[in-house]
Amino acid sequence: MNTSTRGACFSGVFTVAKNHGAPDMRMRDEIPASRSRRPIACVTARTDWRHRATVAADLFYGPLRYRPRVGPERQGSRRVVWAVHVVFAMLVFVGLLLCLVGLMAHEAFVRNRKTDVSDAETVTAGRVALVNDHCFTIPIDLPQGPTCLPLHFERDPRGRLRFTHSQGAARIVHQDDTGVLVHVSGRWAPFTYLAFVYVIDPSTGRPSLLRVPPGMERARQAVAWTFGMAEEAWTPSRET
């Protein structure tokens, strides 16, 4: 076996290493003729680390048909394999990072939703005023001074409420036959919101928006709270 050939495969390298030590990594035409005829002389301290690296690479990348010394076209495929590995690792890292950020934001939102202290300390809402059939205004007392938050809404053909545009972000949490539960948040305090229930008087048809404590999840629960009752106890025999 010729020990100075650069294109040796895994078995060839292993055989060479077992019989003669590390091969010379230079091309055949770079090796002097006298040395190519004497393969045992190729085992030198200078090339020993390269031999070990080659054996290790063949062991690890054998299943991938890794051929480290077969020519420029194989060198290109090796780069592709590495590029795929790097891109995949970056995607996994970015994905984990996004999951972590999302989890932290969700935890903060849930923590603020469960407690009503932050909401009460940051913002106080005054009596809601009806501007017209499509707009409410909520006076809000901020630490920087009072302001007024308009909420524009409309009803779809099914009779359900929908906010069209507002200064703050109005989100409909729940609506049923008793009313509509609305959360209003804004830039005044991130991760906090004001909770309102939108009800229509059964006899006059006049709409009103009442502020309720944060943490309400259903419109019936909010309406029952405005009368100091539990949700399951809110079963009026007659409403006028």
Add this chain to the structure above:
Amino acid sequence: MTRYRMGGILAMGLANAERRRRMGLYRQGDIVLREVSQVPEDAHPCPGGILAYGERTGHSHRIDGDGQVWRQDTRLYLELEQPSRIVHEEHETLTLPRGLYEVVGQREYVSPEEDRLVFD
């Protein structure tokens, strides 16, 4: 055993539902009249028959007929010896059967320590 236990739970649920149905709940706009079994002993009578009065609009929920209003601190109670009507300038008239009722006004959240009545 399990069947008897389930039967007992079902009977309790039905009894509670029946009790809730019997303890009537009537709403007229922003007040609710909730049927109660008795008026507190330390309540004192209030003349006039007005259940809620709006200072801004001048409208009021009041009794049209015989009835006695009782007050205990901030709580209002209504005692009807016979079926009576509750009237208001804007809302439809509400007819109540005889009985004892607690008058509850609609409230609005201000802060964890404070609520306010929304009646105007």
